Each structure stands twice: as structure tokens, then as C-alpha cells.
Amino acid sequence: MKWHSLKNSLFFTAVAILLAAKTFAQHYIPSQEGSDVKFKIKNFGITVTGSFKGLQGSISFDEKNISTAAFDVTVESATINTGVGARDRHLKKDEYFDVVNHPKIRMKSTKITPADKEGWLYFFGTLTIKGITKEISFPFKVRQQNEGLLFTADFKMNRRDYKVGGNSFSLADNLIVYLSVFAKKP
Numbered sequence: 001m002k003w004h005s006l007k008n009s010l011f012f013t014a015v016a017i018l019l020a021a022k023t024f025a026q027h028y029i030p031s032q033e034g035s036d037v038k039f040k041i042k043n044f045g046i047t048v049t050g051s052f053k054g055l056q057g058s059i060s061f062d063e064k065n066i067s068t069a070a071f072d073v074t075v076e077s078a079t080i081n082t083g084v085g086a087r088d089r090h091l092k093k094d095e096y097f098d099v100v101n102h103p104k105i106r107m108k109s110t111k112i113t114p115a116d117k118e119g120w121l122y123f124f125g126t127l128t129i130k131g132i133t134k135e136i137s138f139p140f141k142v143r144q145q146n147e148g149l150l151f152t153a154d155f156k157m158n159r160r161d162y163k164v165g166g167n168s169f170s171l172a173d174n175l176i177v178y179l180s181v182f183a184k185k186p
Contacts, residue, residue, distance in 0.1 A: 025061060025062040041172050055073065059151075061142070071125065109125035110125045150180065
């Protein structure tokens with residue numbers, strides 16, 4: 001066999017192996033039922049909690065091959081709910097979530113790795129709010145539940161990175177996001 005033919009054969013074999021590894025990842029759809037996307041922030045020194053609905057997207061996950069995992073998930077910004085209607089209407093305006101021009105909040109992974117702590121993984125990716133995309137990373141856990149997977153995490157972020165809330169001095173800069181995303185096979 002000539003070197004050129006052997007080199008081509010090795011190349012195509014390597015590509016086939018990589019494609020096969022990608023195809024073994026299990027595909028899941030995030031389900032609003034059984035999921036929560038919540039946050040907690042201080043306003044005038046008082047803790048305010050809220051949530052988002054409209055969870056959609058796709059998740060590829062194989063616990064035996066974490067490197068093939070991929071997340072691309074959104075929530076609808078107009079579903080913000082803090083339990084106070086007047087506040088929710090205010091948060092939908094331009095200065096906050098600008099839901100007319102930016103109807104989705106999107107989180108997309110760039111890689112998933114094992115974390116230093118047993119039973120934990122690490123998410124690396126991007127978060128897009130109001131058309132502003134920033135890199136984000138945080139640890140998370142996954143467990144089997146009701147013939148699907150439950151992904152849980154919490155992380156801190158700064159609202160000003162996404163121009164949410166403008167220059168409000170009554171609203172804290174930092175908040176905590178709590179994720180509990182149930183995903184099932186299509």
C-alpha cells in the first residue's frame with residue numbers, strides 16, 4: 001500500500017471514530033414540567049426571588065463520555081415572575097430584560113468536564129441576555145430521574161454584565177441563579 005493511500009485511510013478512520021463517538025451521546029429535550037429556573041437578588045436590601053418559564057432546547061449527554069456532552073437551552077424572558085405583577089411588568093421593560101427585542105435568554109455549552117469534586121461536572125459556555133453574550137462556567141450535578149436526567153446547579157452572576165437594571169442603586173449587582181433542569185428523551 002502506498003503511503004498516500006495509507007495516510008488517507010488513517011484520516012478517514014480517525015474521522016469515523018470521532019463521528020461515532022459523537023453519535024453515542026444520548027439526546028434529551030428539556031422539559032418545563034419538573035424544571036425550575038430561578039434567581040435571587042437583593043432590592044432595597046430585601047431578598048427578591050423570581051423565575052423564568054418556557055424552557056426549550058436540546059441536550060446531548062452520555063455519562064460514560066462526558067466530552068460529547070452539549071447543552072443549548074433557552075427560557076422566555078417575558079415569563080419572568082417575582083410574584084408581584086407591577087414589578088414583573090417593570091422588569092419586562094427596556095431597562096431590564098427588554099422582552100420585546102430580546103424574547104429569549106440562552107445558555108450554550110462550549111465544553112463539559114469532570115469537576116474536582118466527585119459526582120460533579122463543570123459547565124463552560126456562554127450566557128446571552130439582552131443580546132449580550134458572556135462566557136460563564138459553573139459546577140453542576142446530574143442524576144437519573146423519572147426515565148430522564150435532572151441537571152442541578154447554582155451560580156453567581158452580575159446583572160450589569162448584561163445591562164439589566166441600568167444604573168439602579170437599590171438593586172444589588174450580584175444575584176444567584178438556581179437551575180434544576182429535567183430533560184427526557186424525545
